[in-house]
Amino acid sequence: MIQYSLEDLQTILQLDSRYYGFLDLSDPKNSELKELIQRTITALQDEVAHSYSMNIIKQHDGKLVPTKSDQPISDGEHIKENSCNTQYQSKDFKWGMSNETSSNKSVAEIDEVDVNTYCKLGHLHLLMYEHSEALSAYQKYMRLCEKYWEDHAFLYGIGIVYFEFRCFKWSIKSLQELLYLNPHFTCANEAHLRLGLMLKANGEFRTALKHLQLALIDTSPSTFTDLQVKFQIAHLYEVQNKHKAAKESYEFILNNKNVSLDLKADIYRQLGWMYHCVECLGEKKERESNALLFLQKSIEADPKCGQSLYLLGRCYAGVNKVHDAFLAYRNSVEKSEGNADTWCSIGVLYQQQNQPTDALQAYICAVQLDKEHRSAWTNLGILYESCGQLRDAYACYSNAIKRISNKKIGNGQEGNKAVFSKSSTNGLTKGLAQRVKFLESQLSQAPLPSITSKRRQLCSIEEAWNLPISLEINSRQQQQSVQMQQRQFGKNPSVQGPPPPYPHSHGSQSNPLPAKRSKDDGEYSVKNRTDHTTQNLSQQQMNTLQFLQQNQKNLNEQQDKLLHQLSAQNRQALKNSSSPGPTSSTSTSETISDRTNFGSEIISSDNIKEDTDANDLARIVSTVTDQKLKIRCQNISTKLSEDQGLNNYDGTNVSIKYESLTNCNDDTQNNFKDQKPKVEYDNDQESLPTFNIQMDSKQLLSAVKLLPVDEPPINFTITAKNAPPPAPPDCPPQRLTREQLLPPTPSVHLENKKNAFSPQLQEFCLKHPIAVVRGLAGALKLDLGLFSTKTLVEANPDHSVEVRTQVNQSPDENWDVSQAKRVWACISHRSHTTIAKYAQYQASSFQDSLKDEGDKGSAGSQVMSDSDSKDSVSNSNINLKRKRQKNGSKMLRFGTNVDLSDERKWKPQLSELQKLPAFARVISAANMLSHVGHVILGMNTVQLYMKVPGSRTPGHQENNNFCSININIGPGDCEWFAVPDAYWGGIHNLCEKNSISYLHGSWWPVLEDLYKENIPVYRFIQKPGDLVWVNAGCVHWVQSVGWCNNIAWNVGPLTARQYSLAIERYEWNKLQSFKSIVPMIHLSWNLARNIKVSDVKLFELIKMCLLQSLKNVFHLQEYVKSKGVEVRFNGRGKNEASHYCGQCEVEVFNVLFIREQEKRHVVHCLPCALKLSPSLQGIVCLEEYRLSELQQVYDSFTLYRTQGLGQAH
């Protein structure tokens, strides 16, 4: 056992993940500290190993038989995701005790390591940038520690490690949990920045922007500069195609004097490429010269950047400066040779110069470097087709299509890039699909000899794939990328396998396509290696060859001979000569180059964005300015010295130690002297008062007075402090039969008005996840005609309609853009129009279909009909193909979210709805949403939907899990799909698997995926006049069968279930940074004022919310006063809307922090106010209700005891 000095011990106790990025251990100044950390790591590892062997001995002696197998681990997926890293596994094994559990009991029984040891090991490894080891230790801690989330430095540390490994899913989860549990965390800004970057990569732009802005406003020290964050925000605009905003933001940063050279290089590169690509940035000629100028500036600022050189090449190629383009590409290859984009573009250039052989080789390099490179595959196909080698062309196109669908689905790790390329690949993919079909028919019809009789101009794709030069380049680059990936991500790189398989031959043709390669990976790699040893040139030979090739024009005889020799040795080496080679057929060259350009231009630009992301991430993470480092270290150390129960020690040692560590100068130290240390942990929870709903307000207030005010309070509605953060629930475990997976839909048919008003109807609805009330309109004599398109146009023709442009598909299918694969992501572009214009579209769409039907005659199958789609789960492929071809990818427009809230404009319509039974009415005393006190559009007001067949409302739960009412106006039907709320976690996970956000994304579940996950789905038709009741939390998606309108709104029955589901979602939304449009705290206070509650459970839930809220309000005021800030009473206007934070969009109740921003008074929550101004200087604190009033409401809200009446629900 190593002996530590007290000083060292204190240092070690203080170190944790929060120093990550602030402590440069490679700096000689810190060598002493580095040595200390290293020593501690070794000691802790020894401790773990010792305990492991002790346990083995004990087990052998039979003294202790722990009956536990490895705990059912909830975080199993974490482990799996990283299990490819063998290094980490072996380490884990060394530390591992397979028989541990998290229970305290076992800790006592076994000679075990304190779980915190693992956490500390994680921190120390992290600070040493030993990410694999850090991850291993952290994961161990997470498995063993029951309440791991209570340790916020741990959540931060593991979030950082996942981020470094690009495990975005898990990093996002950890960091979101951290910020949810403690928005005041010391490194909150670091967490927000990383969340912003990851969500940007995942295509969740709105949330990404929110996080980046929260990182930006934060004044606390950080590892990144403001300008770097601003760059990320500008880039966020760029990837959303907000080009003008992006350009302005980039230019704004450039105008700053402090912009670093690296950042300059990045900005010039982005600007240059935008000028090249984006038409709205000016006239073409000017854009072209700007593009060249900026890219050259970028290279000037960072001459080592292969990416900028590549883009420069692209721009030169674009203006036909072929020689300059080649030069730039070559430079780029030198800087970053493993770039498939560069090789693809070199291929394009060769192809344009009519050098098909060279083009072929370049493309082959590209696809060998990146087998997913769809533009290279496409270009290869075009090349082969132009040379009349249709079979090879067919193979390449097929690969291109496959790559597109793969890329869209299978990139969970890199996030949802599909967003960037959705629109751009659409046309391309369609063209490709047509091409493949055409070639398919050509190949199947043409007799075999006629295709091969012509002498082949190019070697076949299979031969080309085996060209040694490409193998050579490939293997070198692979080595490189292996090293790089291992360094960066610690993941096994994709191993070079056999060439991409040819598509299956079809029909009875005797194998018209080249023989399918059936070797497995292993066999191929052996062959690969042999080739390598026999054919490989030495590095020097390679260099010579390259030199000779580059100077082919000026070679003397001897050199020329050598060149030929080397070339021969390489068989068909890639000729880098800039002199034009032998000409080839030119007949189709023009169309080829056009198409080629189209393909590579669009697709490559996507790739660029992805690459830049990665670069930016790396750069941002690694850049630390010295000054900030010092400040931060000092800052954290002061905080920490009081945090971790170190007060017993002599504090001076600690600060001395840190001064020597970080070499802080006195000035920076003084800056932070007056800052109060933040306490990240509750060390003395026992001494803190407890709260319960039996307390009256006076007791509550005196208990709050015992709470410390050095820590800003955190606002929870129901969750107690240190409860686990909200998470989607597991699906019910019960295995369902096929019949149970397709349950009959609860439905009831109404005969008359009496039925409609019977209490049984409401009970029936509340009992089921979803219910159809058939014949409602008839029974109530509702005049549905008031909501017909004709009436609506007459009433308010210019009223606004939101339009969603969607692909027309049959109801249980959702295909990706290439129509090659069923997917979850659902395309839905948004625009706006008016009722009159939409009505015109709706009518003409109907007319067109009548014409179509007439043309087709009676044989035209009813694609959308119920009977047809019912069995489509088992539809054969042929059947699907037929439908798809027939539908094509016809687009349709869905008129949605038409706001009918205005009582003057829609009086007859709204008063007609008064005929509904109370529980279904828009406004009623028994509807929680009527107690909000202000309008929530579409929730406590009516919305209208105008549809043509195929209009889709993608999958969702209602806002804050409220119930909803939907009436079909007709004349056509709608088809509904619904999943009980207990299964929402399952659907959430499937969304994640499909790289799409459950809350923000637009998704259409693939039914087979749901059945596979044991998730039942209700499916039914809603006829005109039918009311659909969607119960709280039910997940549902709807598609219109015919032409129809629907009306819908939300209701909140006064039940415990509704209230608790609403609160649960309120908390989950908070964690996800998603705005809850029902202000639940405000609503709860209004409910307490307005209603009497006899349901015990509902009462307790509401009272709990009031308790937490009152406690928080009081605590907050105490905290604010302790900062010397006055709380001013402001009151509330009648029907004034509830408040949300202008930065993070959480509900702000009663205590508002106001700051003037751009001449507007913006409301902030406390965490955001503290970000802007840690001392709250310049911020006004307003109070909406007097404390006495809230106290009075709280105290008089009591359980209402009904006499003799049984309590329903």
Ligand SMILES: [Zn+2]
């Ligand atoms: Zn906020």
